[in-house]
Amino acid sequence: MIRFIVVAACLLCSMQAFAQDVVLSGVLRDANTGETLIGAVVSTENNVHATSTNAYGFFSLSLPSGIHKIQLSYVGYETKVEELNLQSSRRLNAELKPLDNLLDEVVVSAKKKDGNVRDAQMGAFNMTMEEIKNVPVLFGEKDLLKTIQLLPGVQSGGEGTSNFYVRGGGSDQNLILLDEATVYNASHLLGFFSTFNSDAIKDVQLYKGGIPSQFGGRISSVLDIAMMDGNQKRFSTEGGIGLIASRLKIEAPIVKDKSSFMISGRRTYADMFLKLSNDQDVNQSKLYFYDLNAKLNFKLNDKNTLYLSGYFGKDDLGYSDLFSFDWGNATATVRWNHIFNDKLFSNTSLIYSDFTYNVQVSSDDTDFSIASKILNWNLKQDFSYYANTNSTIRFGLNVLRQSIQPASLNASRSSNVNSITVDTRQGIDLAAYVSHEWKPLDRLSVIYGLRVNDFMVMGPGTFYDFDADGENTGETFYGTRVAKHYFNLEPRFSASFLLNDQSSIKASYNRIAQNLHQLTNTTSSLPTDQYVVSSLNIKPQIANQGAVGYFRNFMDNGYEFSMEAYYKYMQNQIDFRNGADLQANRLLEGELLFGIGRAYGLEWYFRKNVGKLNGWISYTLAKSERKFDEIDNGNWFSARQDRTHDLSVVGMYELSKSWTLGATFIFNTGNAVTFPSGKYEVDGRSMFYYTERNGYRMPNYHRLDLSATYEPRKANKRFNSSWTFGVYNAYNRRNAYIIDFRDSETTPNATEAYQVALFGIIPSVTWNFKF
Template identity: 40%
Template sequence: MNLFSTLSLSQLFVVFFTVNLFSAYESMAQGPANLEGQVFDSGSGEPLLGATVFWTSQPTRGTITDENGFFSLEIDSLPNVLNIRFLGYEPISRPVNEKAEFKSNKFFLSPEEMNLSEVVVSERKQDYNVKSTAIGKNEISGAELKRIPALFGEVDLLRSIQLLPGVNTAGEGTTGLFVRGGSSDQNLIQIDGAPIYNPSHFFGFFSVFNPDAISDVALYKGNIPANFGGRASSLVDISLREGNTQKLKGEGGIGSISSRITLDGPLFSEDASFLVSARRTYADVFLGFSSNESIRENQLYFYDLSGKLMWRNGEKDKFTFSTYYGSDFLGLSEQFGLGWNNWINSFNWDRQINERMFLDVTAYYSFYKYKITVTDEDNGFDWSNYFSESGGKATFNYVPNENIDLKFGLHSQLYYFARVDLEFADSENLEPFESSTRVGFQNSFFIAGNAELTNNLSVEAGLRWSAYQQIGDGVNYLYENDDPTIDGVVSDTLNYSFGERMKFYEGLEPRLALRYLISDDLALKGSFNRNFQYIQVASNSSAGLPIDRWIPAGKYIDPIRSDQVSVGVFKNLYDNKWELSLEGYYRDFRNIIDLKQDANVLFKDNVETEILAGDGWAYGLEFLLRKNIGKTTGWLSYTWSRVYRQIEGINQGLPYNPRFDRPHDLSLVLTHELSDRLSLSGTFLYTTGVAVTFPVGSYVVDNQRIPLYDAYRNNSRFPDYHRMDLSLTLKNKDKGRWWKGSWNFSIYNLYGRKNPFSYEFRDIENNDINFDSGEGIAVTSQRPGVVMTYLFGILPSVTYNFNF
C-alpha cells in the first residue's frame, strides 16, 4: 500500500473514532442544560443562517443560528420565553417549559409583508461587520445579485464581485478575479466545498454560476479561516440553495442571448428536497440566419446544468449532494474548434453529535477538460488534456459556551494532471509530442478558534499545517548544474513508479484576527494570514484562458507562500442602515512564477525551462460605504493599490507591474424601489488602465513590419477604463395567479465609452485599416499604424423573468 492511500485510511479512521468518542461523551457529559432547535423560512422551508435567539430573562445574552438554521442556547430558567429575530422577518416569541429541554424544536419565521419593498434580506446579522472578527470579507446575497445591471441581460456573479473593493479585473470581457495583488489562479473558487478551475463561459464574458441556483456568496480576501486553504490570495465560497420543502416552485428567464430555468420542491416528504437548474445560450442559432456562408458555419454556445438533493434523517443528520456540468464550444467554419467542460460533484454530511459538538464531512470531485482542433490536411491536429482534483474534508465544530467556538479537522486532496492527447493529421511531417502525467497529494490539518475574551475584545486564531508531495507515475528531467533555465537541454531523466515520492514540501500557516469594540457601532480590526499554494498557472495571458497550463509544485517549482497583514476601521451608522469600512493591507509573495519572453508552455512537457520564479508584493487602501435597508440600497467602493513583481531574468531584474496593477478603482452600485412594481438599478465603474508592454519600434522582414520590444515589461498603460450601466425592472401586476413575471430592460455602457480591449501594431494600407490587398486593388500608400479594438458600444438587452 502506498503512502497517500495509507494516510487516507488513517484519516478516515480518525473521523469515525472521533464521532464515536463524542457520541459517548454525549451520554456522559454533565453541565448546564441547553435548548436546541432549528429556524426555517416558513415559505420555502430553507434554514435561516444568522437568526438571533435569546431568552426574555437575559436579552443581552444569546446565540445565532448556523448555516443549517441550528442553535443551542444555554437554559437560564424554565418556564421562560424564547425570542427569535431575523432581518426582514416577523419576530416570534414562544413560551418554553421543561418538556422542550429534552427534544429538538423547529421554528418557522414569516417574511415581514409591510417591509418587503424596503428590505434587502442579508444572510447575516445586521451588525455583523462591526461585531465579528471578519476583516477583508464581503458578502452578496442572491437578492442583491439579481438587482445589479446585466450584460446581455444575464446577471453574473463574478462580474458583481469585481465591483467590491480590493478586486480588479484584467479588462473588459473577462471574469478573472485579481484580489489584493494576486493573480487569477490564486483564488479558490468553490461550489458547496468543491473547487472549480475554469469559472467562465464565453471566454470570460459570463461566469458558470446560474444566479437562480445561488443561495449566497462570501469573498474572503483578508482573514481566511484556518479551515480553508490551498490558494495564496482569496476564497470565493458559493452555496447552492436547497430546494423548497413545502411545495414545487420554479423560476427562470428568457434573455437576449440565453435562457434559464430552475425547479425545486419537496422530494417524497418534507424531510427531502431537490433543485435542478439549466441554462443555454442560442448565439449559434442566430449565426445560422446570417447571409454570409462562412458565418453560418460557425458555432458558438455554452450550456450548464446544476442540481442539489437534500435529505434530513431525523433531527441530527442532514445529507446533501450537489452537482454541476458545463460545456463551451467555439467552432470557426469547420477549420478551428475549441471546447472545454467542467464537471463537479460534492457530497456533504452534517451531524449533530451532541448539544455542543457538530461534524461536517465533505467529499468532492472536480474535473476539467479542454480540446483544440485544427482542420488542415498538412498541419491539422487534435490536442486535448484534462486534470482533476478529488478530496475529502472533515470539520468538527465544538461550542463549549456562547463565547467560544472551536473548529478542527483535516483535508486531503489528490491532484491528477493527465498526459496530453495529441493526434496529427499528417504525422510524417510533424514531430510527435510526448508528455507525462503529474500527480500531487496534499494533506492539511487545521485548528481554529473564535473567542470573546472581554465585552470589547474578540480574537480568532488558527493554525493550518499543509504537507504536499509530488508522486509518481511521473518523470523528473535533469539538467546541467541542476538549472533548467540556462539552456533547457535535458541531460537525463528519472522515472518514478505509481505512488513513489518525487518531491515533498510542507509548511505552517498561522492565522490571527483581532477585533476591539470602541463602541457598539465602531470597531478596530487587524489580521495576519499565511497561505501556501502548491499548484499554479503558467500562462502568457493574465486574463485567464480555457487552455491555461496548471503546474503542480515539484523538483524545480516551489510552492507559493503569501503573507498578508491587514488593519481596518468598521463603523455602522443610523441604526445599522449604513455600513462604513476602511481597510489597509500589505501582502508579500514568495516563489511567484512568470514566463520568459516568447515562452511556449502548451507544446512542452518540461515547462520548467520556460519559467522564471521570484518575489512579489502588494499594498493598498480600501473604502466601502454600504446601505442595506430602505428604498435605496447599494454601495460605493474605492481602492487605491499597487502590485509589483521582481524576478531575475525579467525586466532587467528590476521590479515591474503585472498587467492587473490598476492603482485607482472606483465602483458605485445603486438600486432604488420606485414603487412596489418598478425598480431602477445602476452601476458606474472607473479604473486605471491595465499595464502593458508597447513596442518601441519596428523592422521589416519579407515585406512584413514586425514590432520591436525592449527588455522592459509592462512599462506602458491602456487608457483609463470607465463605464455606466442601467437596469429597469417592471413586475407584472399580481392578480393572485400562480404565475408571476417581470421585465428587465438593461443598457450596458450607457454613454458608449470605447474602452480598448487590444491594440494591434501593423501596416495600414491606403489609409484603410480594413483594406484587403487580395481584392486586386493596387496599394498606393503604406504606413505603420496602431489599431484599437473595443468590444462593446451601447448594448441594450431585454429579459423576461418569471416564477411560479
C-alpha cells in the first residue's frame, strides 16, 4: 500500500509540468441558503476552459494570465459573470441566486447541459429532490429509490418495494452511501417506503458502470447520497402531512455564513389507527417507522470546513405481546475538508454504520428472541489534485473494519426450543486507489485508475470445513489474528470520443471485488436476510463489466438520447442447497453453493428537458443468468431478477402556473421463479416435486400512476405550500405478488394455483409547506 501511494504521489508531481501559471479556485454556494452546489459549471466566456465543482462545492480552474470573463452556472440558478484580471492565482468564492420563476425541470439530469455527451463518465445519473418531486409514487411520498427504478438498467425488486437490481446483479451488490456511510436494507415497512427522507437529501449520484476508483466493495452499482448542509442564511422550516406519514425539517445558521444545522424527522402513524380497534390484541399491536437526519457544518476558515452528520431510523412491528419485530440503521460521519492550495483538495472522513434486527416470540410454551447486527468503522482519506484544466488526479486510502453478529437464538428456560449462539465474524478491508481524469485531445476524454484491495479474514472464532455435500468435516479455532488474505487488483477505465458537438461514443471497463454477501432466497430484500463476510470457505465476489454507448443531444441540448450495451461476468456467486437452514445456524456455510454469473443487455434512454411537457422514456432488453455445478446439472439458468423487457415512461406537464400533472407507466417481464413440475403423496399428504431452477415466469407486470400538484399563488413570500394528489395503480391492475399451489377443494387429486395481489388502486393526498 505504501508503494502504491508513493507511485500516486510521483504521478501527481509529474503532472505539475502541464500546469498553467494562474489558478482560479473557490467554493460555489446557494445565495439563499448557503448550501454548496455540486456539479456547478465554472468556465471562461467562450468555454475554452471549463470545470465543475466537486461533491463539496470546490473547483479549481487553470488559466493563462490576463483578463477573463468567468461564467458561473448551475441548473435552476441565475448565471453569474465575473470579469477578472488574473495575474496570479486567486480565490473566488461566489453565491448563485435561484431563479424565482423557474418551472422545476422534473427530469434526471447531469448539471452540465451537454455533460452526458462530453464527460468520460458513463453509466451514471445525477438527480436532486426538486427534479423528482412530481414523479408519482406509492402513498404520495417523494422517494428517490423508487425514482431510480425508472432508469434504464435499474429494476424494481417487486411491487411497492424500495429494493432494486442493477444490470442483472443482486440487491446486495449495490453500495448505498449516505454522506459516505453504508446503509443496509434501505427500506421501511418491508419496502413500501425507502430509508431516505427526501427533505434531507441534496444530491444523488448513481453509478451503474465505469464506477470511479474511489468506490469499492460492491460489484453492481454505487448510489452516493449527500445530505443537505443546513441553511447558513436564515431559519427555515419545511414539511408535509400525508395520509399515513408526516415529516418536518428545520434548518438555521448557528453563526451566519459560518456554520449551520439541519435536522429532519419523519414518522408514520398507521399504528394509531390500530388503537381504534375493539380487539385488545390489535389495539396493543405496533406498526410504525420513524427516521431522523441531522447535520452540522462549521466553516473554520477559508481552507477548513468541518461536517458532522448522522442518521437513525427504526421500524417496529408487533402483534399484541405475542410477537414483535424491529430493525433499523444508524450512521454517523465526521468529515474534514481542507484546501492545501489552489490545486490540492483533501477530505478526511471517520464513519460509523450499523444495522440491527430483533425478533421476539412469546406464547405459552415458546419464548425466544433472535438478534443480528452488522457494525463497521471506516477511515477514509481522499485527495483531489487539479493539475490543469484537462487533468485531475484523485487518490486516497480506505481502512474498513467490518463485524457481523449472525442471527443467534436466545430461548428462555421454559421454552420448547434451544438457544443457539453463532460466532461473530470480523474482517478488515484495506484499500488504496488512484485515478486520472484526462483530456489529451479536444475530442477525447478519459478516466483511468486502479484500486488495490486487501481483505483480511480476522479471528477470534471457529472456522469450519465442509465436504462437497456440505457435511462438516472439521474445525479450526483462530485467535485475534489474520486467518486469510484476499488480495485483488481492480482496474477502472472510461472514455468518451466526440463525433461532433452533439454526439459521442463511450466505452468503459471496471473490475470490482465484494467481501460482504447477503443470503436471500426472495426477490424482495427482507430485514432478516443474513449477511456474511468472506471467510475460509466464502471467496470474494468479483465482477468484470464492459460497456459501450452512443450519446446524442438535439435542439440545443433540449432533447437527449443514449444507447448503452453492457456485459458483466461474475465469479463466486452464492446460492443455497435445497432445504437450506439460514437462521441461527453455526454451520451455515455448509448450506451454500458457489458458482458464476453473467448479465448482458441493451439500454435505451430518451428524455425531453424543455417546454411545458418534459420527462423520459427508458427501455432495457436484458438477460441475467447463473451457473452452479450442483443446480440443473451445471447448466445456465435464469437468475431470480432476470427480466427480458423493462419499460418506464415518465411525463410531467405544466398545466398552469399553479398546476403540474405527472404520470408514470411501467411494464416489465415477470421475474423468473421456480414452480413445481409435479407432486407425490407421502402419508396422505401432497408433496410438490421441483425440477428446473427458475424455469417459469411470473405474469407480466404493468401499472399506471398519476399525480397532480397544486401550488397556489404566493400570498406571502416567506410561506409556500402545495397539495399533491396521487393515484397509484390508476386502472386497478391486480399484479401478482405471490403465486402458490394447493390441492383443489372441489376436484380430487387436482392441484390449483392461486395468486395474491398486494395493491389495487390507492389514492393519496399530501400537504407540503415551507417557510
